Amino acid sequence: MTIDANRVILTGENPFIRLGKDASGPITTSASFWRIIFSPAGPGHVLYIKSELTDGTWHIYSDNIAMTRWLQSTVQGMLNPELEDQSIPVSDAAFSKSGDYRDFWSEHVSTEEDEFGLTWYNTGEPLLVHTQPFQDPARRYGVCTVLIPALGARLTRNGRQATGVPHPAPRDGRPFSTSALAFSESWTEKF
Numbered sequence: 001m002t003i004d005a006n007r008v009i010l011t012g013e014n015p016f017i018r019l020g021k022d023a024s025g026p027i028t029t030s031a032s033f034w035r036i037i038f039s040p041a042g043p044g045h046v047l048y049i050k051s052e053l054t055d056g057t058w059h060i061y062s063d064n065i066a067m068t069r070w071l072q073s074t075v076q077g078m079l080n081p082e083l084e085d086q087s088i089p090v091s092d093a094a095f096s097k098s099g100d101y102r103d104f105w106s107e108h109v110s111t112e113e114d115e116f117g118l119t120w121y122n123t124g125e126p127l128l129v130h131t132q133p134f135q136d137p138a139r140r141y142g143v144c145t146v147l148i149p150a151l152g153a154r155l156t157r158n159g160r161q162a163t164g165v166p167h168p169a170p171r172d173g174r175p176f177s178t179s180a181l182a183f184s185e186s187w188t189e190k191f
Helices: 065-073 075-079
Strands: 007-013 016-020 027-038 044-050 059-062 090-092 094-100 104-110 115-123 127-131 142-157 180-189
Touching: 016 142, 027 065, 027 075, 044 065, 044 104, 044 115, 059 065, 065 075, 065 090, 115 180
Parallel strands: 059 090
Antiparallel strands: 007 027, 007 180, 016 027, 027 044, 044 059, 094 104, 104 115, 115 142, 127 142, 142 180
16 A cells, blocks of 8 residues: 555545537636535535636635635636636535436536536546646646546536537547546645
């Protein structure tokens, strides 16, 4: 048995949806969903979303604003520098899930004004990814995660569906997609 020499800073799930009209065009919907079990700012859920459903601007929905802001200042901000901006408002939300990843997986986000549905389906073979902090000089955090590619994904806001579809995006010669379930995800930093 080998123990990772780095500090674990969070554990949870981070399924994401990236939709576009065609594989060579821009991403028209980007959604990063987090279900955090362990972090320095506690557990909770957060949805970061930018889509035509949000008029092309970032919106954030969460049940733990402290965790959301911590995530923006660390891992989520590294993954997408646009989300380092702590002035983006955070709306209170309630979260639930349903499904079985073998057929479909859905995350539900409810606020006083909005209902979001995120669904992944047509899933492929899981990949286990393990990187160390600074393995890529631009990524100060490491990650160990199970990624399950989803060739089908849908995102709705109040019943209106985002346009675009996920596209194949092979990783290290293995089939993958621009949308995926990310389970058992742990992020690390150097001590």
